[in-house]
Amino acid sequence: MAIVKMVEYDDAPPEVRAVYDDIMATRRVDWVNNFWKALAHHPPTLKRTWESVKQVMAPGALDPLVKEMIYVAVSVTNNCEYCIVSHTAGARKAGMTDAQLGELLAVVGMANETNRLANGYQVEIDARLARAAWGK
Amino acid sequence: MAIVKMVEYDDAPPEVRAVYDDIMATRRVDWVNNFWKALAHHPPTLKRTWESVKQVMAPGALDPLVKEMIYVAVSVTNNCEYCIVSHTAGARKAGMTDAQLGELLAVVGMANETNRLANGYQVEIDARLARAAWGK
Amino acid sequence: MAIVKMVEYDDAPPEVRAVYDDIMATRRVDWVNNFWKALAHHPPTLKRTWESVKQVMAPGALDPLVKEMIYVAVSVTNNCEYCIVSHTAGARKAGMTDAQLGELLAVVGMANETNRLANGYQVEIDARLARAAWGK
Amino acid sequence: MAIVKMVEYDDAPPEVRAVYDDIMATRRVDWVNNFWKALAHHPPTLKRTWESVKQVMAPGALDPLVKEMIYVAVSVTNNCEYCIVSHTAGARKAGMTDAQLGELLAVVGMANETNRLANGYQVEIDARLARAAWGK
Amino acid sequence: MAIVKMVEYDDAPPEVRAVYDDIMATRRVDWVNNFWKALAHHPPTLKRTWESVKQVMAPGALDPLVKEMIYVAVSVTNNCEYCIVSHTAGARKAGMTDAQLGELLAVVGMANETNRLANGYQVEIDARLARAAWGK
Amino acid sequence: MAIVKMVEYDDAPPEVRAVYDDIMATRRVDWVNNFWKALAHHPPTLKRTWESVKQVMAPGALDPLVKEMIYVAVSVTNNCEYCIVSHTAGARKAGMTDAQLGELLAVVGMANETNRLANGYQVEIDARLARAAWGK
Numbered sequence: 001m002a003i004v005k006m007v008e009y010d011d012a013p014p015e016v017r018a019v020y021d022d023i024m025a026t027r028r029v030d031w032v033n034n035f036w037k038a039l040a041h042h043p044p045t046l047k048r049t050w051e052s053v054k055q056v057m058a059p060g061a062l063d064p065l066v067k068e069m070i071y072v073a074v075s076v077t078n079n080c081e082y083c084i085v086s087h088t089a090g091a092r093k094a095g096m097t098d099a100q101l102g103e104l105l106a107v108v109g110m111a112n113e114t115n116r117l118a119n120g121y122q123v124e125i126d127a128r129l130a131r132a133a134w135g136k
Numbered sequence: 137m138a139i140v141k142m143v144e145y146d147d148a149p150p151e152v153r154a155v156y157d158d159i160m161a162t163r164r165v166d167w168v169n170n171f172w173k174a175l176a177h178h179p180p181t182l183k184r185t186w187e188s189v190k191q192v193m194a195p196g197a198l199d200p201l202v203k204e205m206i207y208v209a210v211s212v213t214n215n216c217e218y219c220i221v222s223h224t225a226g227a228r229k230a231g232m233t234d235a236q237l238g239e240l241l242a243v244v245g246m247a248n249e250t251n252r253l254a255n256g257y258q259v260e261i262d263a264r265l266a267r268a269a270w271g272k
Numbered sequence: 273m274a275i276v277k278m279v280e281y282d283d284a285p286p287e288v289r290a291v292y293d294d295i296m297a298t299r300r301v302d303w304v305n306n307f308w309k310a311l312a313h314h315p316p317t318l319k320r321t322w323e324s325v326k327q328v329m330a331p332g333a334l335d336p337l338v339k340e341m342i343y344v345a346v347s348v349t350n351n352c353e354y355c356i357v358s359h360t361a362g363a364r365k366a367g368m369t370d371a372q373l374g375e376l377l378a379v380v381g382m383a384n385e386t387n388r389l390a391n392g393y394q395v396e397i398d399a400r401l402a403r404a405a406w407g408k
Numbered sequence: 409m410a411i412v413k414m415v416e417y418d419d420a421p422p423e424v425r426a427v428y429d430d431i432m433a434t435r436r437v438d439w440v441n442n443f444w445k446a447l448a449h450h451p452p453t454l455k456r457t458w459e460s461v462k463q464v465m466a467p468g469a470l471d472p473l474v475k476e477m478i479y480v481a482v483s484v485t486n487n488c489e490y491c492i493v494s495h496t497a498g499a500r501k502a503g504m505t506d507a508q509l510g511e512l513l514a515v516v517g518m519a520n521e522t523n524r525l526a527n528g529y530q531v532e533i534d535a536r537l538a539r540a541a542w543g544k
Numbered sequence: 545m546a547i548v549k550m551v552e553y554d555d556a557p558p559e560v561r562a563v564y565d566d567i568m569a570t571r572r573v574d575w576v577n578n579f580w581k582a583l584a585h586h587p588p589t590l591k592r593t594w595e596s597v598k599q600v601m602a603p604g605a606l607d608p609l610v611k612e613m614i615y616v617a618v619s620v621t622n623n624c625e626y627c628i629v630s631h632t633a634g635a636r637k638a639g640m641t642d643a644q645l646g647e648l649l650a651v652v653g654m655a656n657e658t659n660r661l662a663n664g665y666q667v668e669i670d671a672r673l674a675r676a677a678w679g680k
Numbered sequence: 681m682a683i684v685k686m687v688e689y690d691d692a693p694p695e696v697r698a699v700y701d702d703i704m705a706t707r708r709v710d711w712v713n714n715f716w717k718a719l720a721h722h723p724p725t726l727k728r729t730w731e732s733v734k735q736v737m738a739p740g741a742l743d744p745l746v747k748e749m750i751y752v753a754v755s756v757t758n759n760c761e762y763c764i765v766s767h768t769a770g771a772r773k774a775g776m777t778d779a780q781l782g783e784l785l786a787v788v789g790m791a792n793e794t795n796r797l798a799n800g801y802q803v804e805i806d807a808r809l810a811r812a813a814w815g816k
Contacts (some may be wrong), residue, residue, distance in 0.1 A: 035253070035259050042371070113789040125221050127223045133221045186754075275628070317650045382465075400439045401493055510721060583797060
């Protein structure tokens with residue numbers, strides 16, 4: 001159970017309604033999901049977070065499907081249930097196939113495994129890899 | 137400092153050399169990075185991990201660059217320094233541009249922020265999102 | 273569902289009852305919450321944990337509300353549902369307002385974002401900041 | 409070693425200089441720390457992150473020292489070295505004493521311990537605590 | 545709710561059935577738990593993961609009970625509910641007593657606490673400990 | 681660099697010396713490692729933490745080597761460098777062989793992988809496993 005009351009559109013103050021309207025217009029949907037209704041508990045956080053998400057998730061050098069999959073990868077690693085479900089939904093909407101979902105989770109699992117093997121052995125960074133990470 | 141001695145090619149037993157040879161052939165490089173030289177401390181883990189990584193990172197429904205970027209996203213979230221550097225290097229090699237790196241890290245940062253906002257407010261999952269996550 | 277049976281007061285051995293009595297006396301309440309009833313599965317852990325929590329959460333150089341908010345910040349970052357709910361309750365009891373809750377979670381979210389940006393870019397520590405962290 | 413080149417003031421494009429100027433003016437310092445010089449690799453992330461941090465960390469319902477200590481709590485839990493050092497420095501500057509630092513880390517440690525005990529026993533949330541978290 | 549449909553034996557393609565048969569034969573049980581039915585969504589991940597788990601969890605230099613307890617320790621630290629329950633079940637089956645469960649969780653809690661104290665103070669590694677970690 | 685000055689024996693107040701003496705006597709060594717010298721910054725945390733560690737790590741239903749390996753598993757999962765090194769050293773001292781180290785890290789890696797697969801697919805807990813976790 002959420003620790004605050006969801007702020008519904010009809011009960012929302014004007015600055016919250018403005019954000020809800022922009023969410024619905026940007027996403028071309030006619031409803032607002034619970035994440036935003038919880039954030040509306042603190043209107044400055046609602047507004048700032050929505051503006052950041054809108055900017056970060058817009059098409060750019062990476063396409064929206066790739067961005068949604070990266071979002072899922074982080075959410076799975078952090079075990080944020082709401083975020084896993086909502087961004088898997090977002091990735092589906094952006095065109096993710098069943099095979100892509102399977103490969104996405106396989107990479108996430110493998111990365112979590114090798115992260116711990118690298119940590120566990122305290123592996124030192126190769127000078128060549130450090131240079132390559134710089135793009136040289 | 138690594139907690140085990142790196143196993144160099146010249147000192148490696150045959151089953152380790154076979155893995156090193158396959159790593160170099162698959163990646164078309166003439167050297168083996170420290171991660172594998174540490175894992176060679178325990179040859180069954182070296183062999184199993186390499187075979188898993190080779191399968192998971194091969195082109196499939198997702199292209200190799202997307203897979204490398206997902207790997208970076210997980211490694212950044214876990215703060216695995218070796219993994220961040222080595223997979224940023226891998227992503228660069230697979231064609232990641234500076235702009236793509238900037239957007240990748242922006243999404244990773246934002247996902248970590250909203251994960252905590254969702255957790256902090258204990259937001260409940262919308263039934264519509266749950267259906268959408270199933271692809272319905 | 274908990275993986276052990278909650279130990280109720282009436283069924284508890286004397287060393288467990290002594291801890292329950294101290295919890296109720298210290299907190300001026302007439303009931304014991306499930307966390308302690310689960311820990312009572314292993315009486316030495318119950319006793320040690322309660323004594324540590326009592327010492328750590330007592331008023332000192334930081335006031336109890338600040339301590340509860342720090343506890344919430346950690347619990348949200350770790351996504352421990354029980355801990356988020358119980359320490360949000362504790363912070364409310366210690367006087368946390370709705371506006372303070374909103375700001376607390378905003379800081380927690382932002383810290384999780386910038387933690388990943390710092391990790392992702394592998395930012396090196398400035399010498400001036402290191403000195404300042406020492407209080408110089 | 410950072411995976412991108414730090415953007416120094418003299419080499420920075422105008423939109424980056426504008427952010428650097430605002431950082432120095434807001435904080436009343438005459439230098440910019442490496443975190444921002446790394447983010448300047450991707451100017452939209454630099455600008456968005458600075459504006460968010462400035463808003464979130466401003467005095468409000470919580471005072472700046474409490475906000476810095478919450479930031480440290482999150483950074484320690486995530487083990488982000490840069491963030492631990494920079495926000496410990498920030499907390500010192502905002503007046504944190506040695507005794508407060510000691511208590512802060514004691515709470516962070518204890519919260520991480522009890523988070524795992526609650527998770528490990530899979531303790532169920534008490535109805536009374538859930539109500540109290542709502543402020544009732 | 546899982547984000548994919550569980551693949552039941554009767555509906556499973558031959559390569560999935562082969563894995564299910566091996567799971568049941570290896571574990572001497574007549575059913576397959578949900579984890580594998582979810583992974584069957586992506587048959588290569590099912591097969592690779594099962595073969596890895598079978599190899600890693602087989603008796604070797606560490607006995608199966610110790611391995612299950614290590615699995616629980618990781619799962620508690622990550623707060624993976626499914627994994628905590630399934631590997632606590634596995635550890636019980638391998639002979640874990642109530643007292644061992646109590647001590648296991650006490651160590652996990654303590655390790656999570658001291659991990660943060662070491663991080664928080666940014667303690668430097670003693671040269672003697674580094675040598676001892678190498679076995680010297 | 682640590683954010684506080686290490687408290688050396690010769691400069692330590694009596695209550696700190698008493699803890700150092702007990703650490704050396706209990707472990708039968710003639711030196712104190714940096715972790716404790718950092719905690720001595722806040723004497724109540726030093727005393728409480730040492731007494732807890734001494735109690736938790738003492739032989740009981742689990743032997744000391746198993747406890748050290750569980751400590752390593754948690755520290756690797758959290759990526760606490762100091763803790764990985766110091767508890768690998770502790771495990772070596774308690775008799776851990778190279779083969780046991782290899783298997784330990786293999787289990788830790790695998791657990792981190794399957795934790796994310798279980799999270800990613802949001803697998804629901806089987807009723808049979810829940811009963812088995814209770815020891816029934």
